[in-house]
Amino acid sequence: MLELLSSYGGMLTQGFLNTLLASVIALFFSTVIGTLIGILRVSQNKFLNQFANAYVQLFLNIPLLIIVLFFYTAVPMYVVQIGGFTAGIIGLTIYTSAFIAETVRAGIQSVPAGQMEAGLSTGFTYWETMRYIVLPQALRIVIPPLGNQFINLVKNSSILAMVAGMDLMYYGDLIASETFNTFDTYILVALFYLVITLPLTYLMQRLERRNAAHS
Amino acid sequence: MKKSIRLLGLFLTAFVLVVLSGCTAGAVANQNIVERVEETENPTLIWGVKADTNLFGLYNIAEGEIQGFDVDIAKALTEEMTGDASNAEFVEVTSKTRIPLLKNGNIDAIIATMTVNEERKKQVNFSDVYFAAGQSLLVPEDSDLNGVEDLTSEHTVLAVKGSTSAQNIREHSPEAEVLEFENYSEAFTALQSGQGDAVTTDNAILLGIIAQNPGYRLAGDPFTYEPYAIAINKGQEPFRDEVNEALDAIIENGTYAELYHKWFPEEEIPDLG
Numbered sequence: 481m482l483e484l485l486s487s488y489g490g491m492l493t494q495g496f497l498n499t500l501l502a503s504v505i506a507l508f509f510s511t512v513i514g515t516l517i518g519i520l521r522v523s524q525n526k527f528l529n530q531f532a533n534a535y536v537q538l539f540l541n542i543p544l545l546i547i548v549l550f551f552y553t554a555v556p557m558y559v560v561q562i563g564g565f566t567a568g569i570i571g572l573t574i575y576t577s578a579f580i581a582e583t584v585r586a587g588i589q590s591v592p593a594g595q596m597e598a599g600l601s602t603g604f605t606y607w608e609t610m611r612y613i614v615l616p617q618a619l620r621i622v623i624p625p626l627g628n629q630f631i632n633l634v635k636n637s638s639i640l641a642m643v644a645g646m647d648l649m650y651y652g653d654l655i656a657s658e659t660f661n662t663f664d665t666y667i668l669v670a671l672f673y674l675v676i677t678l679p680l681t682y683l684m685q686r687l688e689r690r691n692a693a694h695s
Numbered sequence: 696m697k698k699s700i701r702l703l704g705l706f707l708t709a710f711v712l713v714v715l716s717g718c719t720a721g722a723v724a725n726q727n728i729v730e731r732v733e734e735t736e737n738p739t740l741i742w743g744v745k746a747d748t749n750l751f752g753l754y755n756i757a758e759g760e761i762q763g764f765d766v767d768i769a770k771a772l773t774e775e776m777t778g779d780a781s782n783a784e785f786v787e788v789t790s791k792t793r794i795p796l797l798k799n800g801n802i803d804a805i806i807a808t809m810t811v812n813e814e815r816k817k818q819v820n821f822s823d824v825y826f827a828a829g830q831s832l833l834v835p836e837d838s839d840l841n842g843v844e845d846l847t848s849e850h851t852v853l854a855v856k857g858s859t860s861a862q863n864i865r866e867h868s869p870e871a872e873v874l875e876f877e878n879y880s881e882a883f884t885a886l887q888s889g890q891g892d893a894v895t896t897d898n899a900i901l902l903g904i905i906a907q908n909p910g911y912r913l914a915g916d917p918f919t920y921e922p923y924a925i926a927i928n929k930g931q932e933p934f935r936d937e938v939n940e941a942l943d944a945i946i947e948n949g950t951y952a953e954l955y956h957k958w959f960p961e962e963e964i965p966d967l968g
Contacts, residue, residue, distance in 0.1 A: 553888040561889060564874070644874035644885070654875060657857020 481664045488655045495651035496672045502565065502647060503634045503676060506572040510633065511626075513573065514580025519610065521585040532581065539578035544639050547571040552643040568640035568647070576633045583629060587622035588614060620691050627684030634676050648672050728803050728934040738777050742769040743788035743802040749903035750958050751808050754787070761785050764958040765806045768825055771950045772925075775941035794818055797928050804938065805926040808899060815926070822925035822938045825951075827965040829917025830860050831898035833886070835910060840893055842915030846871040851891035853882040860896045867918055879904065897921070902959055912961060922967075 485492070520532035539547065548571030556562055562570070591614050599609030641649035652669035656662045732738040744765050745752035752763040766785060773783035786802050793805045797819060810828060811821050832852070834840045846852065846868035854861035856875040865873060874891055876882040882894050883904055894901070898917050905911050925942075927935045945951045946967075955964050 552890070553884050556888040556890065563890065642877065642881075644876060644890075650875075653856055 481668060484655070484659065484661060484664050484668060488651075488659075491651045491655065492648070492668060492672060495646065495648035496675070498565065498646050499634075499637050499640070499648040499672075500676060502569050502572065502637050502640060502645070506569050506576060506637065507630055507633055509573045510576035510580055514577035515584050517577060517581035518584025518588065519615075521581060522588050524606070536578045536581050539574050540582065544571065544575045544636055545642060547575050548639050548643055564640065564643035564645040565647075568637070568643055568645040572633065572637055572639065576629060576636070579629050579632070580626065583622050583625045584618065586625075587618035590621055591617045623684065623688050623691060627681065627688070630680055630684065631677050634680065635673065726800070728931055729937055732777060737779075737782065739782050739784050740769075740773045740777065740804070741784045741786055741802045742766075742773075743793050743796055743805040743807055744769065744785050745789070745807040746787040747789075748808055748899075750906060751899065761787065764826070764954060765808065767954045767957070768945075768951070769804075769806050771945045771954065772938060772941045775944050776937055793926070797926060800928075803927075803931075803934070808923055809926055810921045811924045818929070819926040820929060820932065820935050822927065822935055823942055824922040824924050824967050825942060826899075826923040827917060827967060828897060828899050828921050828923050830863050830895060830919040830921075831901055831917045832893040832895050832914040833883075833901040833904060833911055834893045834914045835886075836912055838892065838912075838914065840914045843867050843918040845914070846893075848872070850893070853885050853891040853894045855879060855882060855896065858896065863919055864895045883908070899923075902962070905961070916965065 517532045517535055520528045521536065523529050523532070548568055551562065551567035551570045552564055555567070595613055595617065596609055599613045600606065604612070637647060638649035639645075640647035641653055644650060648669055652665055656665040659665065728740075732740070744761055744763070746754040746761050748763065750763055751765045752761050754760075755762050769785070770780040770783045774780040786796065788796055788802070788805065788807050790807075793802075793807055793809065794815075796802050797805055804822075805819075806825075808826075808828075809815070811824070815821075832840060832843060840846070840850070843864070848870040850868075851872045851874055852864050852868075854864060854873055854875050855878060861873060861875055864871070874885070876885060879894070879896065879900060885891055886894050893914060894904075898913060901913060905913070925938055927938065942951075952964055955962070
């Protein structure tokens with residue numbers, strides 16, 4: 481295994497950095513988009529509500545691979561030329577945002593209805609109440625499930641390997657098929673993933689504890 | 696006791712019969728095919744062909760027969776050697792079964808996308824080359840690529856993960872970027888989407904892709920040499936010489952070119968050297 485690391489370490493590091501970069505970008509955008517869609521899901525505006533609902537149902541219920549392949553093959557053919565790395569990040573962002581939207585919606589709905597009513601009756605608008613009263617409470621509740629979504633996102637980023645996105649899994653596949661040392665290669669790849677996911681888990685747990693101490 | 700002796704006798708008889716039948720099979724394999732063809736009234740030649748390879752030997756369910764370049768060449772050779780193409784009989788073979796079937800005498804010759812190599816030459820004799828197979832580049836019709844030497848660092852070549860063709864292209868044009876996919880269909884889809892400039896693998900496979908997707912062509916001649924030839928059993932040298940003569944004859948009289956254009960319409964006839 482050390483031999484493998486010494487001769488293919490460069491490739492693995494390159495893949496690791498790409499996976500990390502893809503994860504960070506997708507994590508940021510999917511959180512923003514997911515939260516927005518989650519708020520729209522409980523909105524009283526019928527049109528926005530329906531739109532958010534359709535978005536979530538569509539992307540929650542089709543495989544990630546198909547979303548990514550769509551952005552890799554169909555979009556470059558008809559819209560704009562994007563490579564595997566970009567297509568992978570877009571697909572990953574959209575897919576994960578649907579899950580985050582559902583998580584955020586559940587969080588908002590778990591805040592007692594009285595909070596919203598109290599906000600409105602003190603003269604806040606709907607959006608102000610949402611922004612200052614409901615969301616802060618909801619986000620606190622959804623931190624643990626959100627953490628799971630983040631971990632899933634990092635692991636799902638291995639989908640980039642399918643569209644030659646130069647991530648950790650792509651290089652892992654290449655090394656495995658070149659050396660026929662499949663077992664050791666994937667153990668190494670798994671260790672690299674742990675380097676990202678374990679600190680992330682730790683971070684989410686700390687955030688959770690700090691919040692518990694506050695409330 | 697008596698019963699068991701009788702049973703033993705039965706087994707022995709069966710064993711002897713099996714061994715004897717084995718000998719006859721050996722005798723068939725050793726029989727001189729050229730003599731057989733000359734002595735028999737309506738001699739048949741039995742060819743081993745692929746039934747699962749597009750363009751070379753593919754079973755056509757509607758027609759109920761195997762069709763392809765290999766099959767047509769075999770028919771043309773049979774006509775040349777026996778006077779009638781319908782004397783050709785076809786037996787379906789795979790890469791695994793073809794040499795044992797030839798050695799046992801079940802088939803007279805193999806014409807089944809078989810690449811000539813040293814390892815195989817130890818087991819069978821090969822005729823002259825009838826198809827110049829090798830690794831090639833598949834590009835869109837309007838591409839400016841005309842061979843592996845045109846590839847620069849600006850170009851992206853699409854290949855299949857872990858394949859020899861992926862390693863070959865890195866050796867032949869170290870500058871070009873190589874993206875690797877799970878299989879040919881994914882690599883070809885990526886080419887269609889403009890994710891790369893060419894797909895690389897054996898030209899026989901690429902020709903199969905072109906047959907189903909117009910608007911693409913091969914860029915130049917193959918840049919590796921893995922030619923297909925007809926395999927004939929050891930000890931059948933006279934038959935091999937006849938096959939070579941027949942092959943020369945159909946190349947001379949234009950039948951070969953006709954068949955080549957029938958199966959690979961857009962391609963130039965390569966120099967078989």
